[in-house]
Amino acid sequence: MSSLISSFDAILSDLDGVVYAGPDPIDGAVESLNRAVADGIAVAYVTNNASRSVDAVAEHLNSLGLTTDGHHVVSSAQAAASLAVDxxxxxxxxxxxxxxxxxxxxxxxxxxxxxxxxxxxxxxxxxxxxxxxxxxxxxxxxxxxxxxxxxxxxxxxxxxxxxxxxxxxxxxxxxxxxxxxxxxxxAGKPGATIFTTIVERLDVERPVVVGDRLDTDISGAHQAGLPSIAVMTGVQTMSDVLEARTEERPTYVVGNLRELFEEYRHPEVSGGEGAAVAEIDGAARAEADATTVRTQVREGTHSLLGWRTAMAAWWAAHPRENEETRPEVVWS
The missing domain is CATH 3.40.50.1000 (HAD superfamily/HAD-like)
Structure with a gap:
């Protein structure tokens, strides 16, 4: 069984809502990111917060139990200065x-x-x-x-x-x-520059963006041509992700960073624009049409699988959306 993170050689992680909320680390974040580094995966931090230097950000992360330095932090302040010079x-x-x-x-x-x-x-x-x-x-x-x-x-x-x-x-x-x-x-997210800057600095080939915000982290990953993982420990809800416009839809959705080291169960999708069906190994099934997504979840199945299945069906039925959608969601 391969884990989700095994497909990548670098994590480009957001901070607020992913690593910490205010001064406190988010449950599972520190141990998971340290584990990634121990497994040989480069971990860098991409922050839209321009109020602190990258060295100050690194010092804060170290105080939480992470091991990093300013070289592995890129801020929107750096990107803004670079854009002005350009x-x-x-x-x-x-x-x-x-x-x-x-x-x-x-x-x-x-x-x-x-x-x-x-x-x-x-x-x-x-x-x-x-x-x-x-x-x-x-x-x-x-x-x-x-x-x-x-x-x-x-x-x-x-x-x-x-x-x-x-x-x-x-x-x-x-x-x-x-x-x-x-x-x-x-200059910062959702622009691509802040991501391409850190990818070039790390000299990696298979990076993935990890973030909690659709309008910055996930949209920025789209603009940079990178896969993305939405983690549900920040400002967005599952409903937000389901309803997202096309350019804010993540490649993967996890509840917390511990799930990076678990097998990712992808829904299998059939159909296409207008009507689609998605299913995960008999555990969850979703049918989507023009206005509604109906999801069935087997008893004992984690609700996250149901949401992933609903998203896969709805997005397949609505592949090109410039605005947020508002489907009727029916669960059974």
Missing amino acids: HLGSGASVGICGSEALADCARSAGLVVVGLEDGPQAVLQGFDPGLGWQELADASYALADKDVLWVVSNTDMTIPKERGIAPGNGTLVHAVSAATRREPLV
Whole structure:
């Protein structure tokens, strides 16, 4: 019996909602990622959080019991600085609406950090829990000049914390967008650059993206042409995954990271667009048509198999969806 992870030589893991929620590790995450490293699988961490340096992220992960370093962490702050250099060249001036870690990444990339009020050639915006109204206003003033490039680290609308779900960087980006009537370039997930950067750094051939968010982790994997594993320990629910538009549908779905080391039972699918059937070894069967997915699960079968089967049938019947779907789900 081969495990799911045996098909890959690298894990590109998200952090919030996969490894930890706030300061606390998620059950099974540390032991599973350490086991992957011990088995010779490269493990790297791909984060949209631009408020900390990669070394600070690595230090935090080590404090949780993982073994890693800054070389195995890539952040959206690094990707934002790289994107600005791609557009403006080394030596361009940038104003920072975000953390000092974002400013450090800009300097490391060869950019010159100036005040938002000093006529920068670009504004780099990233998450900082201490960001206030004045910084958002100063960024808006600078971006009133349409020739000023606007690069944001990410557009995550929410972030999981120890007390629950909190507003993410996307809410702050939307505030500036509303004031300027502009849309930014997005450097981090779901863009492909942040993934291709770490793949090239690790020099691996069969990486898989592991994440909890459909709109960033899974969509980003699609854009980078990589397989993906959705883990249900963060912000998304099984219903969210079932209803996902095509570009946010994961290759695999697991309940937690321990399941990386278990056999993955794929549904067998027949039919196609408009009507499809999926089945897993007699344990679960799903039929999907234009509006409904009906799923039968054998007594004693884990509900995860039922969800996988429902997803396989519904996605086969609806292969090209640009918007979220809303099927009627019937269980028996």
